[in-house]
Amino acid sequence: MKKIAAVLMVTTILSSALFGCAGAGKQTEVTVAAAKEGKDLSxxxxxxxxxxxSSVDIIPVASGKVTNILAKEGDHVEAGAPLFQIDNQDASLQLEQAKAGRQAAQATYDSAQKANQLNTVVKPAQISFTTASDNFNRIKVLYESGDVSQADYEAAKAQMDVAQVQLQAAQNSQTTSCEVAKAQLESAVAALNIAQKRYDDCMVVSPIKGLVTKISVEAGQTVSPQIKAATVIDDxxxxxxxxxxxxxxxxxxxxxxxxxxxxxxxxxxxxxxxxxxxxxxxxxxxxxxxxxxxxxxxxxxxxxxxxxxxVGNKGENSVYIPAKSVQSDDSGEYVYRVSESSVVKTPVTLGKKKNAYIEVANGLSTGDLVVLQSSKPLTDGEKVSILTVKQQG
Missing domain, CATH: 2.40.30.170 (Efflux pump adaptor protein, beta barrel domain)
Incomplete structure (x- = not known):
């Protein structure tokens, strides 16, 4: 009896399956996706x-022994406020030397400029050339009238030519003296700026306005550009x-x-x-x-x-479906939801879009099946056969 019952049961199952397949062939085939739950962004x-x-780690430019700590952790400081002092004795001497060199170069330049204005070098040569030129012109007239010899004429011309060369040399010398003095002054100014920076670098300051959070050095400690000495944050x-x-x-x-x-x-x-x-x-x-x-x-x-x-945290989940499942007509957006082997035209209120998915604020619940693709256009209430349920990522 048990064997007969089992055979009858299998026959019944097979008959049902065959009947279902035959019926499905007459229905519209669809691919669906399940509405999934996703955290709303809010x-x-x-x-x-x-x-x-911002946070700035302060590394000294100068090397030397720290002589004084001028700020402490927790201090609020302005940009440029001193943090600690590095021994500046050598830098101070170099600065004074550079100042003296700059003053000497300035004096030389001023003297050259004054000489240029007064034509101190050029003026005597100009007078000599003018005298020689006037004498040549006088001799030339006498030579042309036959009152002086050719030798006298040539001697006067040679004297004028020499005076002209000497005038050009004096002019070049005066110009060169000014240019050299100017270059020497510029070099002295640059040397002074370097010495001043070396001196200034011995005072380590905060580059920003903010809060001193760390002083990593102590008085008597030797520091260098390889040591992080302090930290200041923009608070x-x-x-x-x-x-x-x-x-x-x-x-x-x-x-x-x-x-x-x-x-x-x-x-x-x-x-x-x-x-x-x-x-x-x-x-x-x-x-x-x-x-x-x-x-x-x-x-x-x-x-x-x-x-x-x-802001406006709702603390709740939202429902998301593939954006391509949404259709629209004059009444608004809708989807075809599958219910008991039929599709139901379901109006939806949409929310935020997340890549290929879109939030449904109203109209669907988590797990609802919506049609992604169908073998032909659908109508409300139409019977369908599900081919595939797409899994959302």
Whole structure:
């Protein structure tokens, strides 16, 4: 009896399967996808570390022994404020020497300029040339009238030619003296600037306005350009860097407001997006986004972990479907939802788009099957046969 019952059961199952296949052949074939649950962007939380707007590690340019510490950790300083002094005795002597060299070069230049203005070198040569030229012109007239010999004529001309050469030489000498004096002065000024910088570099100052967070040297310690001596941060504002997935980045804009929660301090702050990287990280596919914190943030927040949420956090999930499943007509957007082997034309209210998917604010629930493709145009209530259920990534 058991064997007969088993045979009857298998026969019944096979008959049902054959009947179903025959019926399916008359139905429209469709490919569907299930509406999936996805975190709404406003419900997402990103984490990052609170940082100062900028942090500067101060490395001295000069080498030498620290003679005095002029600032301490926790001090607020202005840009250019002294932090510590390096022994400047040698630099001071070099500076005085450079000042003396500059004064000497200035005096030489001034003398050359005055001589140029007074024609001190050129004037005697000019007088000699004028005298020789006048004498030649007089002799030339007498020579042409036959009153002087050719020898006298040639001697007068030779004397004028020599005076002309001497005048040109005097002019060149005077010009060269001015140029040399000018070059010497410029060299002395450059040497003075170098000496002044070496002297100034012995006083290590803060390059920015901010908070001194670290002084790493002590009086008596020898420092060099290889030593990080202090750190100053710009504490005029705070920022948090977060990493956002590529499917969410198009929903974030510069200026988007965010809520910042500091769990350690039990504080909630306001912030906004102020920078978004142009490209994603090649290894993670994530975009680096910088959040600027509001003015109420305090210095003790630096270094703490922060939870970042978009303002208006709904704290709930949304339903997403493939964007290509959505159709539209005069009544608006709709999808064909599969229910008990039939399709139901279902109006939908759409929300944010995430790459190939789109949020459905109203009209569908998680798990609903929507038609992606069909073998022919569909009508409301039409019987369908599901060929494939596409899995969403």
């Amino acid at each position: 419900a997402m939380v990103w984490q990052g570390t609170v940082e100062a707007l 005029s504002g705070k920022k948090v860097k977060i990493k956002v997935a590529d499917m969410d980045i198009d929903q974030i804009k510069i200026g988007t407001e965010v809520e910042v929660n500091l769990q350690t301090l039990g504080e909630n702050l306001k912030g906004s997006i102020n920078d978004i990287s142009a490209v994603s990280d090649s290894s993670t596919g994530m975009f680096l986004v910088t959040v600027s914190l509001g003015e109420e943030s305090t210095n003790n927040a630096i270094g703490l972990m922060a939870d970042i949420r978009l």
